[in-house]
Amino acid sequence: MNDSSPVFLIDDDKDLLKATKQTLELAGFAVSAFSAAGDALRALEPDFAGVVVSDIRMPQMDGQQLFACIKERDADLPVILMTGHGDIPMAVQAIQDGAYDFIAKPFATDRLVQSVRRATEKRRLVLENRSLRVAVEQAQGDLPLIGQTPAMERLRHTLRQIADTDVDVLVTGETGSGKEVVASLLHRWSRRAKGNFVALNCGALPETVIESELFGHEPGAFTGAQKKRVGRIEHSSAGTLFLDEIESMPPAIQVQMLRVLEMREVTPLGTNEVRPVDLRVVAAAKVDLGDPAQRGDFREDLYYRLNVVTLSIPPLRERRDDIPLLFSYFAERAANRFKREAPAISSTVRHHLLQHDWPGNVRELSHFAERLVLGLETAATSKPGEAPAMDTALSLPARVERYEADLIRETLSQNNGDVRRTIEALGIPRKTFYDKLQRHGIVRGEFAGFEESDRRGP
Template identity: 75%
Template sequence: MSEPTPVILIDDDVQLLKATAQTIELAGFGVSRFSKASQALAVLDAGFGGVVVSDIRMPDIDGLELFERIRRLDPDLPVILMTGHGDIPMAVAAIRNGVYDFIAKPFATDQLVQSLRRAAEKRRLVLENRALRVAAETAHDDLPLIGQTPAMERLRRTLRQIADTDIDVLVTGETGSGKEVVATLLHRWSRRAKCNFVALNCGSLPETLIESELFGHEAGAFTGAQKKRIGRIEHSSGGTLFLDEIESMPPSVQVRMLRVLEAREVTPLGINAPRPVDLRVIAAAKVDLGDPAERGSFREDLYYRLNVVTVSIPPLRERSDDVPLLFGYFASRAGRRFNREPPALSAAVSRHLATHSWPGNVRELSHFAERFVLGLEGDAKAVTADDNAGGLSLPERVERYEAEIIREALSANDGDARRTIEMLGIPRKTFYDKLQRHGIERVAFEPAKGS
């Protein structure tokens, strides 16, 4: 459970101080009591995560002077002032100067509690926006594995340990979790960084082309081969070869790939003599290749040859504490890309970040941050769907939920129709019928050109 929001309560009337503190504690807040403003100022700093409630008429430092000192410390720290002697002009002047609320004694318990809850929510959003700005300023493109959870710290530590070795690595993780980011870092942090990082998605090329792409060919090796082509394997010699979605590699190519891994040599189509290659392979899979049921037609011997070291990337839902940090980084990056200042985080967006399961992982969060910066209405509907569902019928709620799931799947797959259909598990015609019914533009989820 999260810690209760702290409240600093100041009143020189000891009995009233005790009674007010009990009221605030019963409402679920954590209260620190002080009979002098100077005592409270000694423990306050700009990082205080709660609300200050103070009487006005006090010796030494009164409530208005206390507010001025707090405003110099942190102008966004909410202060609620109480008085039994204040009049309307004093209240108006205090509010104009930035006091969050002004409550005249005697006051109803609910009045104070409701004011505290509103002030606490405002303070939470202020600190969250500050944290996002700090995250954006301190997270750089050369450190893309952002996260402070133990799982991410372990992952970075593991990558540092194995980066400068020549062992082959198998990276596992759900779609959008950052497998290519891990492969890129392993290359960048190794002595191979001065040579090529060559990436190939095994599921994006037809079987007729993947063999030529990987192994290369000589001129005249087959019909249409007019010029010599250096394959991806040979092009990565001295550097790193990244094979994404390796579970999609055709069986015939798997046989040749096994030979390359064992002998560290490649034989392009059209020649007989193999060529040696200085090779390091990083393969990525979105299924558990160690499980025969999930492995399917993927060769067991190739799996064991690749599985020298396995690196598993945790899904975003298992490290939810990293979501605000990542969102701040992506929003700042999107702001620079679109030449827009990212808007302040609203309560609805903050709630969405905290409660959404992020099935598309980091990729989905990145796209959400981009649309947040652009202020697109589609995201506003998705974020507030739960808030606005009260007046909808059951069929209308189901329709809205279905549309949100489709948007999430498109976001997770960069708008790629084939991968989205595969994730949703529906026929192609059904997919396009649903896009039309919900008014969803698939191309809106594709990455911008040049990004």
């Protein structure tokens, strides 16, 4: 494994410093070695992307003091303490204060390497979550059309270019991809923003109702029409009319809609009065209306009349790099709504976010974030009967060991490090649980929130 992640290593024993540095470099880490804690502290930059490994017993500034200073600067920066046997009580106290791990000397090199690797992964996730929060805050003006991929950058650029042109727009994209969001932004970014944004789902209403909804009616126009009604088209004059699922519009209404688009006028039911409208139409379809096989009975001439500008929204599976950013936004929004704390993106959640195909697109992702905030989604998201993804190069015993370690970490995380609840969930004796922690090198200090009553040995 070529990690290349940075590690600050501090030890006043120059021989041990040299040997430990070599060990970590052979494991692929980029090591900066210091014989004095003060030198390391001065060289430590904000948002340091790696891990600090320090001896405890040192002159001038010891490891505990170094940890305290680092904690003040960045409480999420993992600090691993190396300690002689007599310093273990101090190391335990440091763990309780938030240090990532302590390793008693003499130690097996593999024990240190594994601890640094786990700490590095935790640090990577912390920094990724920070950058996602910053990106969400910086993008507030464009939310919820979030995305940093080239496709989304181009889409936003195009929206800015055409928003104020009054041109009719056809938006295509799969279910849940955000077609109404695009239509809303076209309205908000245009001079029409002071007018009404009027939305109608063409597939949700029968033909008899949709005609009245679109064109309006006068009293007595049909049975039950007791008073005048202004139609959606007229109501959107000087604003924007959004017609969702336009492929579902009844054929007879398509004929009338074509005339409206060509003449920019509307005739309500029950009257011969022709009323001019200042109209801008944004239509959305979840099928390719340019393909006769998908177009069905949708009028070709109406398609070409709408197809002045076509915007295509890519599905999530084609812009996977945007998914963590979108998830962070939806999780933050759900947390505010439900008065809960927004969850950080763990490695398990990130794996699911990037591996799932999201057939429901942004809508499905939003619901997933809400379930996670409510604690209803474990993010152990393998399909029923499907084994978790594993490195097929490993032997069967090694794969079983990895699965067991991942399961213990996941259960600890779900229970906020509470040992009693974790043991109950795993269904194993306390002594077996602690034996497995030791064998897999799992450090409880990694899982914040464990109770004082659980800080005891087997």
